[in-house]
Amino acid sequence: MIDLIIIFIAASITSNFVLAYFLGICPFIGVSNKIESAVGLGVATTFVMAMAATVTWIVYHQILVPFNLIFLQYAAFIMVIACLVQFVEMVIKKISPALYKALGIFLPLITTNCAVLGLTLFMVLRNYKFVEAVVFGLGAGVGFSLALVLMAGIREELEYANIPEPLKGTGITLILAGMLALAFMGFGGLISG
Amino acid sequence: MIKDFAKGLWRENPIFVQVLGTCPTLAVTTKALFGLSMGLATTFVVISSSVVISMIRRFVPEQVRIAMFTVIIATFVTAADYFLKANFYTISKALGPYVPLIVVNCIILGRAEAFASKRPVFRSFLDALGMGLGFTCALIVLGSIREILGSGSLFGVRIMGKGFTDWIVMVLPAGAFITFGLLVGLFNVINNKVKKKI
Numbered sequence: 001m002i003d004l005i006i007i008f009i010a011a012s013i014t015s016n017f018v019l020a021y022f023l024g025i026c027p028f029i030g031v032s033n034k035i036e037s038a039v040g041l042g043v044a045t046t047f048v049m050a051m052a053a054t055v056t057w058i059v060y061h062q063i064l065v066p067f068n069l070i071f072l073q074y075a076a077f078i079m080v081i082a083c084l085v086q087f088v089e090m091v092i093k094k095i096s097p098a099l100y101k102a103l104g105i106f107l108p109l110i111t112t113n114c115a116v117l118g119l120t121l122f123m124v125l126r127n128y129k130f131v132e133a134v135v136f137g138l139g140a141g142v143g144f145s146l147a148l149v150l151m152a153g154i155r156e157e158l159e160y161a162n163i164p165e166p167l168k169g170t171g172i173t174l175i176l177a178g179m180l181a182l183a184f185m186g187f188g189g190l191i192s193g
Numbered sequence: 194m195i196k197d198f199a200k201g202l203w204r205e206n207p208i209f210v211q212v213l214g215t216c217p218t219l220a221v222t223t224k225a226l227f228g229l230s231m232g233l234a235t236t237f238v239v240i241s242s243s244v245v246i247s248m249i250r251r252f253v254p255e256q257v258r259i260a261m262f263t264v265i266i267a268t269f270v271t272a273a274d275y276f277l278k279a280n281f282y283t284i285s286k287a288l289g290p291y292v293p294l295i296v297v298n299c300i301i302l303g304r305a306e307a308f309a310s311k312r313p314v315f316r317s318f319l320d321a322l323g324m325g326l327g328f329t330c331a332l333i334v335l336g337s338i339r340e341i342l343g344s345g346s347l348f349g350v351r352i353m354g355k356g357f358t359d360w361i362v363m364v365l366p367a368g369a370f371i372t373f374g375l376l377v378g379l380f381n382v383i384n385n386k387v388k389k390k391i
């Protein structure tokens with residue numbers, strides 16, 4: 001049990017996917033203008049990440065390894081993720097049209113979020129067991145949402161700040177991300193190893 | 194023709210102007226050598242996938258094109274990954290999962306969607322070559338700055354004097370973000386100066 005908690009905290013805070021592994025930077029910079037859209041995207045991505053960890057674990061250990069097809073790993077994983085996103089999109093559309101409308105274009109874009117593919121690759125690299133992989137996916141999703149919402153909060157305040165002309169937009173966002181990364185390093189001592 | 198090639202180097206530079214494919218840019222540039230290897234691997238993938246996609250552009254149904262492009266890209270990334278593992282094991286080890294992550298590098302799918310799926314093979318080749326080289330140059334610049342300040346060396350050769358203390362922060366994630374942010378700003382300053390002259 002304690003192992004699972006450590007995996008969760010490591011994935012969400014101490015080795016945050018965005019601020020320590022640089023995964024999912026594109027949506028991190030593109031969608032962090034408003035808190036509302038950041039929360040929506042965070043929730044959808046967390047769901048896809050947890051599902052992706054579950055399904056790719058099964059695909060990898062039950063299909064690719066027994067049939068000696070490991071060289072198909074990347075192609076298989078990206079197909080799984082693309083199908084999952086499509087599936088999630090259809091389910092949300094059917095169950096809650098309001099939420100579907102609110103998320104809009106962000107839903108299909110989750111496919112090209114490198115945090116999702118990165119998650120599945122790390123999972124294989126670290127030899128996680130099934131339950132560990134699911135917890136890892138969930139933690140990584142929570143960490144991604146956390147970074148996204150924090151950044152959106154800062155950027156909403158930033159609109160009233162006086163920023164040097166050339167740094168407006170991307171430049172200042174990246175520098176702020178650097179400072180956030182420094183702040184998150186402070187959690188480093190939380191768990192050892 | 195020349196314009197297809199040259200625009201990737203500066204005017205539409207994938208990193209500093211379009212800010213695409215930032216994940217590998219930030220992650221692997223702790224050393225200039227890693228930046229160079231990552232850049233060349235990505236260049237190989239973007240050229241091969243652009244050429245293939247341009248060749249088959251008339252037979253691909255509109256609805257499934259993204260899925261097909263992704264599979265083509267994943268195939269070339271697998272080839273690049275196995276090549277690195279076989280010939281440059283230490284580099285491959287250092288780059289880790291960021292080599293397979295080229296699959297979701299937005300530059301490659303972006304070129305496929307915006308350029309190669311609509312234009313003839315040779316022009317797509319030039320466009321991909323320009324984008325790949327622009328990407329590689331940006332990675333080398335970022336990698337060099339971080340290696341000089343963070344470890345006092347360049348391509349593994351010590352160049353700073355004995356009195357120099359390494360700026361540890363440059364090797365850490367925070368240094369990557371801040372350096373990249375300042376470089377984007379610098380790029381804007383230069384571009385504005387050039388525009389004013391014209």
